[in-house]
Amino acid sequence: MTHHILAGVTFAVMAVAFTQVSNQAAAKSTISVTSNQALTTDGITRNYLTTGSAPLYSKVPVYKSAKVVTKAAALKTLATTADAGQTYFRGYRAAQTSNGDWYLKVVSFDKTYRGWIYVGTNDPTTDSTAVSGGLKTAETFKEQPLPTYFANTPVYFTTPKASTLTDTAPDYTQYKVGRNLNSTTEFYKDPLTVTKIGTKQNNRDANATYYYVTDSAHPQVNGWVKQSDVATSPAN
Incomplete structure (x- = not known):
């Protein structure tokens, strides 16, 4: 009898856990890209250093096919690289998701690194210096x-x-x-x-x-x- 009770409790806990995971997955799957546009602000205001707090993705990461192309740890190293400036990044597109997050598409000055990166909840299409998350504005010269x-x-x-x-x-x-x-x-x-x-x-x-x-x-x-x-x- 006890065995049946424990089995029933275990099944109920697993069912609740499965339901929670399913609900979270469903909630995540409902997030979508609501805008995707080219940045038109002055190029000088779209120069960035990476902070190392977010990776570069091949696509805005609400898409199932999005992949990490450069890990956050590698981007953190680039921020302090003593090169001539090849590892600065230029932003050129911005995308907003339905939960209010913004992502910028960026490319390093030497074109080695390119992808989408999380930049916070401020609109960078009107003020491209108002970024956080994976980027910070950089004065290059x-x-x-x-x-x-x-x-x-x-x-x-x-x-x-x-x-x-x-x-x-x-x-x-x-x-x-x-x-x-x-x-x-x-x-x-x-x-x-x-x-x-x-x-x-x-x-x-x-x-x-x-x-x-x-x-x-x-x-x-x-x-x-x-x-x-x-x-x-x-x-x-």
């Missing part, structure tokens, strides 16, 4: 006041080599914006005027300083160049 010293002090490319370049934006500080001039070999004797100065942020490239230089003789040279690639005396 910061300009400083130009020292008066440069008003009367020209600079020159340090060596006549093809690897000395000028950039539309300092390399890996904006997504898909970079090289302006492939080689400065022909222009290494031109005096250059420094009109802007700034530094990389978040220990990218050791927070390297860049100058924006203009070349009155060859305006195609105009662009950002790393401080270490110019000097106050022309190369021999």
Whole structure:
């Protein structure tokens, strides 16, 4: 008799547990994507570092076919990687789910990492800096006041080599914006005027300083160049 009673109790507990799991699964399955749109805010406001608190998914993770493409732990490491800026992320699509969560589709500047990541419950389509969860807004480059010293002090490319370049934006500080001039070999004797100065942020490239230089003789040279690639005396 006791055996039958225990068996009945066990069955009842299992039935309740199964019902709870079934209800949770049913509740989860009712969550859907209610909007999915391209972000149109200024690209500068859509640069991010990963926090390591959420993974990257192949799809918004309400879909059964969504898979983790990069684990949260790996993304946490990327946030402090001392590269030139390749592991910044740019957001370009936003999706909201029916329970109020938002996800951004992002890609790393070097295009190695791409996917959807949870960014909280604030609407990033109107303010793309209002993110939490797996991302935090990143300032990739910061300009400083130009020292008066440069008003009367020209600079020159340090060596006549093809690897000395000028950039539309300092390399890996904006997504898909970079090289302006492939080689400065022909222009290494031109005096250059420094009109802007700034530094990389978040220990990218050791927070390297860049100058924006203009070349009155060859305006195609105009662009950002790393401080270490110019000097106050022309190369021999």
